Amino acid sequence: MPDAGPPHPAAQRGKIAPAKLSHIVLRTTPANVEPMAAWYRDVLEAEVMFGNRVIQFLTYDEEHHRIAVVGLPGIGERPPNTVGVHHIAFTYASLPDLIHTYERLKQGGIEPAICLHHGPTVSMYFLDPDRNQVELQIDVFETLDAANEYLESQAFRQNPIGVIFDPAELARRFHAGVPADELKQPIEGPIPPLDAFPIH
Numbered sequence: 001m002p003d004a005g006p007p008h009p010a011a012q013r014g015k016i017a018p019a020k021l022s023h024i025v026l027r028t029t030p031a032n033v034e035p036m037a038a039w040y041r042d043v044l045e046a047e048v049m050f051g052n053r054v055i056q057f058l059t060y061d062e063e064h065h066r067i068a069v070v071g072l073p074g075i076g077e078r079p080p081n082t083v084g085v086h087h088i089a090f091t092y093a094s095l096p097d098l099i100h101t102y103e104r105l106k107q108g109g110i111e112p113a114i115c116l117h118h119g120p121t122v123s124m125y126f127l128d129p130d131r132n133q134v135e136l137q138i139d140v141f142e143t144l145d146a147a148n149e150y151l152e153s154q155a156f157r158q159n160p161i162g163v164i165f166d167p168a169e170l171a172r173r174f175h176a177g178v179p180a181d182e183l184k185q186p187i188e189g190p191i192p193p194l195d196a197f198p199i200h
Helices: 030-044 095-107 144-151 154-158 167-175
Strands: 024-028 047-051 055-059 067-071 088-092 114-117 121-127 133-139
Touching (some): 024 030, 030 047, 030 055, 030 095, 088 095, 095 167
Parallel strands (some): 024 067, 088 133
Antiparallel strands (some): 055 067, 121 133
């Protein structure tokens, strides 16, 4: 498959596309509506805009809801490693914000299943109570042009997955005074083995 190069927005291609990604709805068992909603409230610092035993709408910004959790009768547990959405991702404004969130969640017993420096992002992957994978990330580069340039680099071609990192060590170095711009730079390392990734 040839490299696509930098993105070509739909408008530039004479197409009409959605203005934004609005929300994600997660289906669960009726008994898991509250645990799921509580997890997303904690992880995203979200608030409930409407909620009952069947459905809850949550948001963390001006949108009326970014996440909804709905419990439907007859829903069974999902077998591990089946087809479906791999993960959903949320971007933080800065590395200090991501580290603060990691430390806050760790205090509450929520820890990432795997952490990957992808090159263009520094990413921490968590599993919600239904084992949906949720990525909390920051952008490494200040501009889209710089990020797209990295995506076309030899380093990214050789390892498009990323390098595993220790979030506690990242936090330790940050608190020791290492500048955030230095800490978030792409790192070299092997492609992670498949068994390093969480089963979900």
